[in-house]
Amino acid sequence: MQEELMGKIMEEVMKKLDTNDKDEKIETKSKTSKKYCGLTEFVGTAIGDTIGLVIANVDYTLHEFMKLDKKYRSIGIVGGRTGAGPQIMAADEAVKATNTEIITIELPRDTKGGAGHGSLIMFGAEDVSDARRAVEVTLKELDRTFGDVYGNEAGHLEFQYTARASYACEKAFGAPIGKSFGLIVGAPAAIGVLIADVAVKAANVDIISYSSPAQGSSFSNEVTLAVSGDSGAVRQSVIAAREVGIKILATLGEEPKTDTTPYI
Amino acid sequence: MQEELMGKIMEEVMKKLDTNDKDEKIETKSKTSKKYCGLTEFVGTAIGDTIGLVIANVDYTLHEFMKLDKKYRSIGIVGGRTGAGPQIMAADEAVKATNTEIITIELPRDTKGGAGHGSLIMFGAEDVSDARRAVEVTLKELDRTFGDVYGNEAGHLEFQYTARASYACEKAFGAPIGKSFGLIVGAPAAIGVLIADVAVKAANVDIISYSSPAQGSSFSNEVTLAVSGDSGAVRQSVIAAREVGIKILATLGEEPKTDTTPYI
């Protein structure tokens, strides 16, 4: 009878411990989800520890030190710890939808111990409401643009596609405006080399840029390929790379997973 | 009755598990606190995984490869995984208090998966006892200079102030010697942009330097502003930035906290 009792108790304890664990995860999520502060400069937060801010009128002297175009004193700021591609693609939609310009894109070496970049993107506007709108659109797009970011304990993969590239893709990768554009990223970098090769062999696309740890990145452990061309070809190229990338990264750990929903 | 027993047992188990967790935390802390080794080169350790060392007479050939000033063969070395500002401000007090010179300050991209820098600072001295003294002062000052470093799971903020900048602040940030000096750091970098603007608007200070992920940092996900000017103005500027910074960083996670005690 003691055996039976012990069995039951063990079951309960394990159930309880499991529940505790789950509680913790949910709590963490809700903590980072949506919090507000009274400041007018605050716009919002999003996935990837991304924050959106505006400054209506940047201090004149600071503006010079920041080496920004004198034309714009109202700026929108989007920056995150994890992700550069998703924020850039989201900002690309924002410049299409608003009366703003991309004035700077900087890519820190980050991802909180991961292999990739964080991001700092600034929009310039004549009116702060335009800057705010651009930041809002960017934050809203992020759930979608994180859709084809796949990770496990050993690395990550990122795939992006747009039928019509705009000024953010041009600024960051030299993408031709108005043309179809695709992005293929693999980390550790060795995986990026392989899927870059898969991507260009899978369809007739033009390579715009290729970056590796010591060339064109911030010493991140990634290889990034940017391609352009016919819409169908770019999509096919990105999808082929994704298929191989997921299989390869899985050999180093768990099945790579996205935190949101694939869109390509 | 079994129900009651089970309840009691669950309580005990949870208490026990809780205790185990606490034990672990205390143990971790004591492990990293103060350990010694028999080597004469070892001076001590401090917060931020900082270590202090001296070399009485650097090997001649190595000295050349290190590109150090030939004048000093005795060097004091302070380096940490987390923090550049705190170590620089502490070293600034050390050069004031000792017969040494700052011969090099290097800022690795580090903070153990965080968004900022680590540090490597060297003092040159004609006598090893002077180098040792400088290292000792630096390590001792660190608890204070970490006082206005605030962090949460999403990023960190750092604020520094001195009424009279010395050679470490000059070497690292170009601070005018003998004048009041302040440092404002925000990570992710987007937060740093905002609080830099707040700082310069809050009081009549001179900007000495502005650095961002791609300009003047080691690709860290920080924006750093260094200001100089009248003592009251610099203090007011730093305090204003701190107030806004803490509110903003809190939107991405927990309330930002310092590990020691604010001093500004």
Added chain:
Amino acid sequence: MQEELMGKIMEEVMKKLDTNDKDEKIETKSKTSKKYCGLTEFVGTAIGDTIGLVIANVDYTLHEFMKLDKKYRSIGIVGGRTGAGPQIMAADEAVKATNTEIITIELPRDTKGGAGHGSLIMFGAEDVSDARRAVEVTLKELDRTFGDVYGNEAGHLEFQYTARASYACEKAFGAPIGKSFGLIVGAPAAIGVLIADVAVKAANVDIISYSSPAQGSSFSNEVTLAVSGDSGAVRQSVIAAREVGIKILATLGEEPKTDTTPYI
């Protein structure tokens, strides 16, 4: 009697929890150990989240963007999240043993939140079977070359020695081909400075290169010294640095440990 029962149950629960922990660790290990995928480009995985891949015929346009020597269209790729020295030393054995050339070595800032580098190494070959063989040899050597990598929660140390350096050591560190070669790495960088000095004082060796966070590294928090010379002297130099390094790093945390077996 209830007391006794409770005691027994607590014991069981703790045992069970302990077992769970152990299970998890073993599981993690087996997960990352050996997984395969159907792709012909996949060669294998190894310690340090290292992956080995081959491309039989790199796409012509991509080849140009990668700035690779036109001579080789078949490439072998080895890349990891943790470790540059171990992969370079392993690749050094691979070029000795196969009909390949080292065409590129890049060192990202990585180690998954640690203080050091990851790696991306490419072999060029006329035949893909040669490239594959080089990758296989490299992966196989990694357990050995990780032998004198010691880490704890605060940093790491790395020591390498070869009686006869080949093309990988030449490419990465400028090592004279065919001569004895040694590598001394300490992180945080302050420790690297000290053990570099110990190494050159311990034996009559030639310094080939010295790199620090801001000079010759990828802003990693390491100092790396490469030495050459008489075989006995190089070994003695490396061993002396190892002895001091382990003592010093231990002051910041646990006793530094290797994940495999020391070979020097």
